[in-house]
Amino acid sequence: MVKRIAACVFISGNGTNLHSIIRNSRDYNFPISVKLIISNNKNAHGLKYAKKYNIPYKSFNSSYKHKFERNCLTELKDKKIKFLCLAGFMKVLSKNFIKRFGYKIINIHPSLLPKFKGLNTHSRVLKKKEVYTGCTVHFVSEVLDSGNIILQKKILVKKNDNELSLKKRVLGAEHKLYPDAIRLMFK
Numbered sequence: 001m002v003k004r005i006a007a008c009v010f011i012s013g014n015g016t017n018l019h020s021i022i023r024n025s026r027d028y029n030f031p032i033s034v035k036l037i038i039s040n041n042k043n044a045h046g047l048k049y050a051k052k053y054n055i056p057y058k059s060f061n062s063s064y065k066h067k068f069e070r071n072c073l074t075e076l077k078d079k080k081i082k083f084l085c086l087a088g089f090m091k092v093l094s095k096n097f098i099k100r101f102g103y104k105i106i107n108i109h110p111s112l113l114p115k116f117k118g119l120n121t122h123s124r125v126l127k128k129k130e131v132y133t134g135c136t137v138h139f140v141s142e143v144l145d146s147g148n149i150i151l152q153k154k155i156l157v158k159k160n161d162n163e164l165s166l167k168k169r170v171l172g173a174e175h176k177l178y179p180d181a182i183r184l185m186f187k
Contacts, residue, residue, distance in 0.1 A: 015046015
């Protein structure tokens with residue numbers, strides 16, 4: 001059995017990647033244990049997974065970034081969190097937060113970074129008539145979607161793809177890639 005690291009997952013919405021991480025963390029050989037979930041959206045659909053799996057969770061208003069980050073850091077310290085996963089978390093963490101947390105922070109992004117950083121990736125992929133797209137798990141750095149890449153998964157863009165169909169297929173790949181990247185990090 002591996003020594004499991006106390007982890008937190010930050011979410012903003014549906015929490016499907018959170019659910020994938022939680023399901024994988026139920027395997028005693030998975031390197032992390034999800035001990036806390038934080039959302040910047042009190043109505044985030046993904047918080048249902050916190051309730052379903054009896055994982056402590058907090059929701060903080062992110063209108064005031066400094067206060068939001070201070071509240072998060074307090075919770076992370078209280079729960080002795082040593083690893084942070086961003087999973088559909090739609091806010092950019094400050095340089096100060098990254099430094100003060102002091103442990104690894106990773107994120108998943110729905111493109112093959114360094115292409116298509118930021119928002120609206122699927123529509124930009126289609127507009128540029130890309131042959132491939134995919135998803136990337138990377139370390140969080142001070143520059144948006146620019147940290148070192150841990151793992152990527154390539155997806156063929158089909159001729160009949162639209163934004164919704166492409167998003168759905170990339171999201172399916174994300175659900176497999178994120179846990180694989182976490183395993184790889186702790187090998």
